[in-house]
Amino acid sequence: MSEFLEFRDVSKRFGTIQAVDSVSLGIKKGEFFSLLGPSGCGKTTMLRLAAGFEHPDAGRVILDGQDITDLPPNKRKVNTIFQSYALFPHLTVWENIAFGLRVAKRTKRDIETEVEAMLRLIRMGDQAHKKPDQLSGGQKQRVAIARALINKPQLLLLDEPLAALDLKLRQRMLIELDMIHDQVGITFLYVTHDQGEAMSLSDRIAVMDSGRIEQVGSPAEIYETPRTSFVAAFIGDTNFLEGEVTGLVESEYCQVKIADIPGLICFNDKSMKPGNPVYLSIRPEKIHISRDRPEESPLRNIVPAVVEDMIYLGSTTKYWVRTHGLRVQVLRQHFRFFLDEKPIRWNDDVWIWWHGDDGFMLDRYRAVDEHLVALPPRKVGEPEDNNEKS
């Protein structure tokens, strides 16, 4: 299937800031696509380039085979849901929704039937004559959605649409957005800094940082096989382990020496050779922890450790253990917390182990990305900088 919306080598600079740095990206028809990244990463600029509010310094924007780079916003079959909703304060809900049709000079009867249909879709028929400042945040959000959808856009742009809502409402709107996407079947380009939103809604995600795309993939690909330390640390929690390849095991695995632990098995999808330095990312929940030494197995890495910190989180417990001078984060799912075994406590000697496939080699590592990982708690009296790994 060919690309529906395409950014070809697009760049945009504001003053001294390179907001978007020669980005190429294709989005398929009907897809729910998210641009995910921290504030200032260029994701909103990408959206504004698609909407036509910004003109790229270089590169083209293609929609459905047509070059729309030079089209003004009002000539594009693209509609936007703004972060601030941007409802017209002087118009009623009804008139807000009807705006696009009025501008398009549609007949009175058309406008009436379509607005009523939209009001039913967002279940706000009884609020039609209120002004925006009489609505709650969730209602404003729904009006903004209806107002954008009534023009039957080919592409709907959503700029952090849930950022202004409280947690419960956000979860409800998340489900509603997903339902609306299924119902109308148009392409969604969703901009967010919230990995949870992006993961639960998207077909595919592009993770952005400093005006560049770090990785594009399905939520599972992004989470399970992060290519860079930025992606690994921005989405979910992780451990970064620096090591060196010391030998090859069969064709697919290699031995890695991390700190002074030799012979750790790791999946070698990057075709590393002995002597190559590697950076591994291992998700905390992939590491197992127990008081008893687990059974040996060819692809299992087993290391003794000491518990330094722990936080009980209800369904899970997070441990920070120290082994060979490394501090490793482990997340353990509980089944029956009090009955399973004698609970693990501070300063207990434990075993941690993980499968060779769960340590993932990164293409690119930057020390600053360590700061994106949730910092472990500090012990009382411990100096500030002790836990920083960089």
Next chain:
Amino acid sequence: MRRSRFPFFVTMAVLFFFYLPIIILIVNSFNASRFESGWQGFSLMWYKRLFHEPEIWRAAKNSLLIAASATAVSLVIGTTAAIALHRFARSRLQRFHFGLVYTPLVVPEILMGISLLMLFVTAGVELGLFTIFLAHVTFCISFVAMTVLARLQDFDESIVEAAQDLGAGWWATTRRVLLPMLMPGLIAGGLLAFTLSIDDFVITFFVAGPGSTTLPIRVYSMIKYGSPPLINALSTLLLVLTFTAVAASQRLSRSRR
């Protein structure tokens, strides 16, 4: 704890100084006395006399004509200036522009009057209603621009983008979104321009020609050569008119919300 009486007295004193002269003026307009030498009984004679003074009505007509046209023209120019100042706020040229628009607010009126007079004389423009109109537009623009600019500054820019996004071109955006949202600012700016124009004396005095007397100038000459009680009646009428206009505009802007 007993509250201090001091704020109460200060308030009363301020109100007293503000409104006593106006009250005296209103009361005196109903005074039968020819000179302001004490109360000689209630009378509407000055109001009756007012209707037989063609000079006053001609001046009033001039004033209204100038105020209305100066308001209309300065609203258009002032609003466009405000939009330009707002949209390109960061460019150096617009900061200079802001200075230019702002200056007439602080330049002494007498200076403006003299300079305008010199300009008109040098340019060979015949002094009259037209020159008064031009002079009034000059200073009204600044007031309109500043009022509208204040309104624009707490204006969510994405609302304009939303209109464009929904298919509205330049004109539709202006008519359906920008103007309705700026309306309170436009009403306020227009009222300000109108009142400033209708009671301007200093500048008008310089640029008025023979036969183009406005109300303030007429009032001034009446004080000098005519009958003060007549002015009391005229002022009272103007006061009633102003209050009605302000009350109406406030009502209008409230019902819009």
